[in-house]
Amino acid sequence: MTRYIARRIVMLLPVLFGVSLISFALLHMVPGDPVTLLAGDQADQAFIQNLKKEYGLDKPLHVQYYQFISHVIRCDFGTSIRSHQPVAKLLRERFVFTAQLAFLSIIIAAFIGLIAGVISATRRYSIFDNLSMVGSLFGISMPIFWLALLLMLVFSVSLGWFPAGGKGTLKHLVLPAIALGASSSAVIARMTRASMLEVIRQDYIRTARANGFREIIVISKHALKNAMIPVITVFGLEFGYMLGGAVLTETVFSLPGLGRLMVDGIFQRDYPVVQGAMLLVATTFVVVNLITDIAYSFVDPRIRYE
Amino acid sequence: MGQLLQITDLETHFYSSGKTTKALDGVSFEIEEGETFGLVGESGCGKSVTALSILRLIPDPPGKIVGGKILFKGRDLLEATEREIRSMRGKEISMIFQEPMTSLNPVFRIGQQVADVIRLHQGTGERASMQKAVEMLAKVHIPDAEDVARRFPHQLSGGMRQRVMIAMELSCRPSLLIADEPTTALDVTIQAQILELVREMRDELQTSILLITHDLGVVAELCDQVAVMYAGSIVERATVDKIFAGPKHPYTQGLWGAIPPVDEEKSVLSVIPGSVPDLSELPQGCKFHPRCSFRFDPCTRTRPPLIEGSPGHFVSCWLYTNHSTSGITREYGSYPAAGTSDANRTQLKG
C-alpha cells in the first residue's frame, strides 16, 4: 500500500507544477504589460521600480517563475493591488471561512445522501425510491445559484428565519450550507443507490442470506461496507468542490469565501489575488483528492494488500 | 435410515414482462439420511432453482414458489415462518455455490467470515468462534489455517476459496448439504481434490448431500441416487448403478450417449437434436417429445407421470407406462392430466 500512496504522490507532482505554472503565467497571458497591470493606478516611479525588483519583471521568465515559487513556498503571495494587504492574509481568512462552510455542507450532504441512497436501493420501486430519485434528479438539475436564491426568498425574505447574507454567526451559515448540501446530497444519493444496487446483486450477498443472516444485517454489514467504497471518491470530489467551487453560493449570500475572492479579484484586476486564489484552490483540491485516494486504499482490502 | 427430505410437486414460477416462466413444474424426489443424491441436467433445466427453492431463497420478485411441499425432517419448509427458515439456513441445511471466486465477501477476512456464521448459529463468543473457525479451516486441509484466517479472499486461489466455503457451510454440522455445481468453475486437477474433500467430510460428519451437477463423472464418483431433470421436471430417477447400467428415458440415453467412451473410438459425438424448450411456452404433452426419436401419439397430448418402470427405477415416459390417461395412480397420489385444473395445490402460507 505504501507503494500505492507513493505512486499517487509522484503523479501529483507534475500536476502541482502545471498548476503553479498556470497561476504564474496568468499575469503574462492577460493582455497588457505586467508592470502596468501590477502597478494599477499608481504612477509613482519609485513604487514601480520596487515592483520590478520584487517580481523580477525585468528578468527572463524562468527566473521570474523561480522567484514566484520561492515566494509561494514561504507563504508570500504578494500584495493585493486593491487593498494593499498581503494576499496571504486574505487567503487565510477566506480559507478558514470556506472550510467551515464546506464542513457543515458535507455533513448535511452525507447525512441526506447516504440514507436516501441506501433506502432507495433496498426498497427499489417503492414510493420512497421513486420520490428520492425524482428528488435527486431535481437536485442535480437545479442551478445552485437558483436554489440559493429560492432558499433566500423563502427562509430569509418571507419567513425571516435566517439572515440573507454576511458572516458572523452559525445562523449565517445555515442557508448556504443547505444549498450546497442539498446539491451535493443529490449526487451522493445517486451514487450510493447505484453502488448499493450493484453490491446487492453480488454472489457474496447470496451467500450471506443462505447462511441465515437477517436481511437487515445483510444490508448493514455485508453490503454496506462494499457499497461505500466507490462513494468515498464522490465524497472527496464534492468536498473539494465545496472548498473552491462554491463561488455561486458565496455570491448569492455575500459570503467572504475563497471563490468570491477570486471573482472580485478578476473584476478589480487584482492579479496577485487572482494568482494566489488559483494556486490555493487548485492545490487544496489536489490534496483533498489525494487524501480521498488514500482513504480508498485503506477501506478496500484488495488495494491495501496487493 | 429415515427420510430427510421429501419434495412433492414443487412448482416455482418466474414472472417478467407478461411472461410466466415455469422453472419448476412439479418436481418430486426424496433424499434419505446419509444419502448422496445427484441432480443432473443441462443448464436452465431447473437444478439451481430447486436448490434455492428448498432454502426459500428465490428472489420475489420476480420469482415465486407457487405450489408443492418440501418436508424436511417431517416439517413442511414452505409453511415455516421466515424466522424459522432463517434459523435453518447455514445450520441444518447449508449450501455451496458454483462460483468460489465471488461467493466470499471481499472486505472481510476469511476467519472472520467463517467465525460469524458459527457465532450466528451457535451463539459462541468472539474468541471461541474464531478458534472453531480456524479448526474448521484446518479440517478442510487448508495449510497454515491461522495465517489464512487473517487473509482476505482475493489473496486466495479458487480452489482454496472453495475449501473455505466448504468449511463455512459444514461448520455447524448441517444435516443436508446442497452443493450446486461445486467444481464446475475450478481447474480439473483442483476438481478432483475438492470432490475428495467433499467425500471425506461427508463420511466423517454423516451429512446428506444434494449434489447438483451437469458432470456425469462427478455423479458416478459420489452419488447413491440420481435424478435427471429436463425443462423443470424430473424425467428419471434411480440408483447410480441402475441408471448407468440402463437409462430408460430417451433424454437420459441421449445424455449418456454423448459421453465419449474410453474403450472405443468414435468419430462423431452423438448429439440430441433440437434445443431445450422455452420455459414460458412449453409444448403440450411430454416436454421432450419434439426432440425424441421414440415419440408416438400419446407423447404429443399428455404429460407422462413419473412411474416405477422397474423396481427402484422411476421414469416419466409413455414407453414404460400404460397409454391410458385415466386414473393412473402412483406413489404420490393422482397425477393431474395435463391441461386440467383439478390439481391439488398446496398453498404457501405465511
Add this chain to the structure above:
Amino acid sequence: MNKTSVVKTGQKREVWRRLKRNRAAVTGGVILLVFLVVSLLGPLIAPYPANEGDLTKRLEAPSRAHLLGTDALGRDLLSRVICGARISLEIQIAAVMIALIIGTIIGMIGGYYGGAIDHTIMRVMDILLAFPGIFLAIAIVAVLGTGLTNLIFAAGIYSIPQFARVVRGSVITLKEREFVEAARVAGETDTNILARYILPNSMAPLIVQTTLRMATVLLTASGLSFLGLGVQPPAPEWGAMLSNSRDYLVTAPHAAIVPGFAIMLVVMGFNLFGDGLRDSLDPRLRD
C-alpha cells in the same frame, strides 16, 4: 469490406425500441424537443421584443398581457426566456463541439499509443481537473476576458477532460480486439484504424457523455453569466437574468423564479434523456 462497425442494423433498431419504452428518455426527449423548437423559432414566437422595455411597466407580476411578468427594465420575461433559449443552445452546441472534437482526438491518441504520450496527456488532463468545477471556467475567463465567445471557450475547455477520458477508455478496450489486430496485420494505417474501426464502436458512451455534458455546460455557462463573467447585458441569457433579479427579490420574486426554472427544466431534459440513452445502450438487458 464495407461493414466496419460491429453494431449491426438490427442492434440499432433494438436500441431505438428500448429508448422509446424508457419513460425517462421519452420525458427528457419531449422537453428537449420543445427547447429546440423554441430556440430555433425564438424571436418569431416571442410576444414582445426581448430587449425593449416599457419603463412604465416595471416588475409587474404575471398577467394576461405579460404571461410571466416583466423585469426591472420593463421587458417581458416570457419573451426574454424564449430568446434566451437560443443563446443557451448556441453556447451548449459550440462548447460541446469544441470539447468533443479536441477531447476525442486527445483520447484516441493517448489510448491508442499509450506509453509516454498517454502519460503526458493524462497529466495535462489532471492539471485541468485540478481546478474544481466552475472554478476552472472562471480561471479561463480570468485570462481571456468576459463575453460570449470567451464563455464558449471556457465551457469548452472545461469539458475536454471528460470526453478525453471516455474516449480513451473505449480505445484501450477496443484496441485489444481481434478485428483491430486483423486490420493492423493487413497493413492499415493507424489513422485509418482509428477512424474506421475504433471510433464507430466507441459511439455509445460518447453519445451519452455528449448529452450529459450539454447539461453541465448550461449550468456552467449560466453560472458564469450570473457572476457577470459570461454573456454581457442586455442579452437575455438566463443566468444573467437571474442576476438582475437579485436586487428585487422582495418586490418581484417572479423575476427570480422564471429564468432559474427554465435552466432547471432544460438541464433536467438533458439528464433524463442522457440517462435513458445510457440504459438503452447498455448491452446488459434489464429485466
